[in-house]
Amino acid sequence: MVLDRVRAVFLDLDNTLIDTAEANRAALKEVIKFLQSKCQLDEGEAHVICAKVQLKLSKERYDPAAASITDLRISHWEEALRETKGGPADRNLAEECYLLWKSTRLRHMTMTDDIKTMLLELRKEVRLLLLTNGDSQTQREKIEACACQPYFDAIVVGGEQKEEKPAPSIFFHCCDLLGVQPKDCVMVGDTLETDIRGSLDADLKATIWISKTGTLPPNPSPIPHYIVSSVLELPAILQNIDHEASVSSLKRTVKHDV
Template structure:
């Protein structure tokens, strides 16, 4: 470290500032209850449908230029998951019901905790803050609006609005230009080694901070973060070391 002061902090959103994974569990639980009530399915069959949906979500390839919305795509994920597991469904709208139950329940479960709000308020007085999140424009904007976090940041950048997302250098360069800072002035904070930490490394930021809630080991071949925390709330301790 060269001892130069940090001027800006780039934050990831999902599982860094908000617990998206836990909210996803809530969404799946609510959709499971709907499936059980509507079709009277057993728990194993319901689990199979939900597992298929999560796999389709994980490997999703959405291109808005093809027409339709991300909502349309995810309704089809549920429709296909149900059909692949139990065959043709007697309730034609069930896929849509499952999707909107999952989506709305997940959004309702998302929140910016009072502690994280206090952290961002405190940092905002000393640093420029930017939210940099990967994902589809609509889904990420819905999260940002739901948790009301935009007020804490100088700028919000959603990967789906741009040609390249994290870890590509271009989106980091965009962020630096928006904040009028150099890469060496910035710290990147996020939960993903592959996107947040690798992206920060590619961009040449001052330091990378990995939020590792699960205390997972860094696998061989992965980029090594400069710092590792189990909660973003401990970030001020790292920043004090960098000044």
């Protein structure tokens, strides 16, 4: 593969390079088994506790000035346990649940060999940058767990910047790190409202949305340039983007000459 028009590719981490959703499911299964054996809860109650934690995580607003991410997430488990079981708060049990959930989740956050091979081949042609939202501790732990650092020229964690995706500023920061212009870059991610909207607002060359179910973007929503079911389709899409850019440039040249 030879790419002339695409100089850099920004890739999201969660559910793009690693299957965070599946890792989370595996972690919750372990916690459910733990609660059944440790607290003699039935499976239904254990499921309810985990569902409550999932809801709290989905609504989480983390302020590093108020508490550590560890304390905040232990509190999620503490509240879910109290809301479901009743009785006094059990901070120790909540901490056990959190640590089991976290360690199991991280253990399942791996990049497949196919993805590693793809990144190695791509890096021969373009510069690669990992761009992920989230607080520094959580995302850095994931990055270490999946050992993805050697495959990238730079890594940017949103929680370490003034603004996260979809703010255009973080995309411009990534361009500055690699010494490229937005029109040289392609963004790949699974989230329309952050990965796709942000890169469109920053005027990147192209956006690639990963839709594992094959569904189209709901209306209204940002519309990506390309939709794929797997990040492994990326090399073929990049070749297509590069070809279209070359043809467009040739047409402009011919028109100018005429």
